[in-house]
Ligand SMILES: Nc1ncnc2c1ncn2[C@@H]1O[C@H](COP(=O)(O)OP(=O)(O)OP(=O)(O)O)[C@@H](O)[C@H]1O
């Protein structure tokens with residue numbers, strides 16, 4: 001080893017950040033850093049964008065809102081060079097540009113955090129953060145692993161994430177993977193940062209950290225385009241709000257000029273209540289009984305009782321073991337101890353669970369929820385293929401009818417049921433997963449983040465649906481990082497921390513404070 | 529066919545293989561006057577049977593993201609087992625059943641190694657490829673068994689329907705039909721596609737992915753053993769190296785037929801078209817008296833071509849879709865005028 005380039009330490013990064021040129025600020029007088037004018041995009045028969053305008057100014061957080069399938073992600077993909085617009089033009093600092101590739105957009109310092117993390121699962125965290133730009137040393141240059149990890153650790157710390165830079169990305173949770181992407185975008189010191197639904201899988205604490213980072217970037221003059229479906233977040237964060245509906249531009253104004261109702265009207269075109277109110281019924285006979293469930297090193301001594309007509313919320317921080325419990329209950333993961341019974345019947349495998357009437361809507365829709373390359377109809381029919389088929393032979397007509405029926409009930413926005421879910425917007429993919437499991441007409445339903453990435457209107461729809469299902473006698477276990485959602489829907493709330501159930505609260509006593517206290521370590525709770 | 533379905537076919541790998549087949553037929557017809565002849569076609573069918581039979585199992589295996597490199601050796605081992613039994617006066621039916629069982633067991637071993645230990649099927653079947661061949665060698669050494677019962681060796685011609693269609697032809701046609709129905713029209717086939725396209729989704733939906741895979745490996749071994757019977761009756765002799773190198777031909781056929789080596793995609797129809805293509809090319813090489821080494825090179829070239837074609841076709845389809853889009857936009861039919869703000 002001859003010469004060693006000084007690693008880019010946090011101090012050095014600070015210096016480089018100071019080189020961002022002075023900008024007029026947030027008064028709107030300056031030329032937009034990035035502008036889209038009359039941009040359109042058509043996919044096959046779908047008009048995703050229809051002459052949309054958007055202008056991003058330096059030092060502003062600009063929220064882009066709209067229902068699922070409104071065209072938000074498509075617009076961001078055009079802004080970062082993944083798609084080319086069919087009409088219209090893009091301008092950077094007022095000059096027309098043509099991004100043939102994502103690399104061209106990166107040259108203009110535009111960074112993006114995609115809706116679904118796109119990382120290299122087999123590589124370590126640090127490598128993913130610096131993919132293509134790893135710090136080198138020596139001659140011939142080799143990757144300076146130590147500097148890379150140190151720098152990645154610094155970036156992650158800046159995000160408030162306690163992640164091992166040497167960990168394999170495939171072993172991370174969705175939220176953690178998102179933080180890795182965020183660190184990658186940060187490391188590019190972009191002038192424009194596009195974040196497509198970054199908070200959907202994060203807990204309130206993580207959202208707070210993320211917002212702190214985003215505000216810090218804004219104050220240093222970065223233009224930020226933020227996409228999200230949680231209105232309270234939008235109001236907390238955004239300076240300007242642009243709304244799209246069905247691929248069309250609706251309006252763009254200062255956040256202060258909007259209130260919740262006006263924003264929803266702009267997005268949906270009608271008034272929608274923001275939270276569904278639960279119709280509570282007297283719980284019926286016990287259905288699901290979990291006793292002493294444990295998996296070494298993941299969770300232990302978990303007891304669960306679900307009665308017919310009852311909704312039990314499972315709250316906790318990301319990594320508390322909620323998803324792992326659900327997987328073990330359904331029989332996907334090995335259990336080290338404990339039993340699972342549905343109406344007295346012992347369940348061990350997913351097949352037994354499904355036959356007994358248990359359904360599990362998993363959290364990671366792209367990996368576990370839908371096969372994105374296969375038709376919607378085939379996806380919806382898969383769990384009940386035996387029932388839809390005739391003695392083992394497929395009946396495509398019935399599959400399509402089934403998919404259409406549930407697609408309509410959930411207001412799925414798709415060209416037809418033969419379309420591949422890969423072409424659907426994120427929220428609509430989620431609806432396919434829901435359709436698939438509701439079509440099994442389960443007695444007990446486990447929902448893991450069922451409204452992640454779902455728009456306001458559809459979210460209320462899903463809440464109403466959950467309520468209806470419970471009223472009709474279904475038992476529901478609701479895992480959600482959306483605390484208001486858990487509190488509004490649940491009859492009882494269980495809180496998990498580090499693999500243990502730390503609180504079981506009746507809905508009357510379940511307040512945000514008590515839940516958060518049980519979810520975080522006592523030490524922190526005392527300090528707070 | 530709707531226009532969208534037509535378009536999907538036009539840009540499919542299968543369509544590309546059909547075009548290649550037509551080109552190959554035209555070229556070989558020009559090169560040799562003996563090619564365009566019913567008897568020659570019957571011969572091509574006979575020569576392609578064993579490859580085709582094994583390819584019927586290899587196609588779903590590739591769809592489910594696995595591969596069986598041991599098929600040639602399994603065929604060899606099965607042929608040797610049959611030769612030993614049949615030449616020692618074991619009743620024909622018993623010998624046939626023992627042969628098929630040998631193939632099934634070989635497949636079961638592959639399947640269990642892959643699923644129980646989570647090993648890559650390339651590694652496992654590369655190992656068993658050597659293992660099965662070694663066993664065949666241990667049983668017969670370098671001798672050639674030719675003392676097979678007449679009733680068996682002549683089955684090819686004796687039970688022929690007319691002069692062109694033989695019993696093995698008919699059996700293969702039935703097997704191909706069954707494979708196509710199972711893969712594309714049955715719930716098992718549907719689960720195979722899910723297991724190959726999104727394994728985690730399949731597991732979460734109650735598909736027993738491992739069981740499917742074991743079943744397909746058993747099918748692969750079984751069909752290799754049946755192919756061994758066909759080959760033995762055709763060649764009227766058995767040696768330890770019977771069927772060696774067959775895996776290359778089978779894989780060429782399956783990949784040329786449009787099955788995606790990354791899983792999730794493949795059709796029996798494509799495999800059959802590719803089988804015909806490889807049959808025609810091999811016939812052309814035989815008529816042209818190409819040396820053996822050159823033939824292997826040609827097959828290898830075809831394999832490479834099929835893999836590159838997959839990528840090129842994908843790119844073409846994307847470009848065509850983009851052009852259609854642009855045309856529609858320029859026409860402005862579905863777009864509203866720019867909103868004024
Ligand atoms: N590659 C594609 N092929 C075909 N259609 C597509 C493709 N990408 C997007 N679409 C369609 O374009 C429309 C807009 O999708 P987009 O992903 O931009 O929505 P979105 O506003 O991001 O929604 P969400 O809030 O659910 O993420 C949808 O109707 C979608 O089905």
Ligand SMILES: [Mg+2]
Pocket residue numbers: 072073074115196425426427
């Ligand atoms: Mg989106």
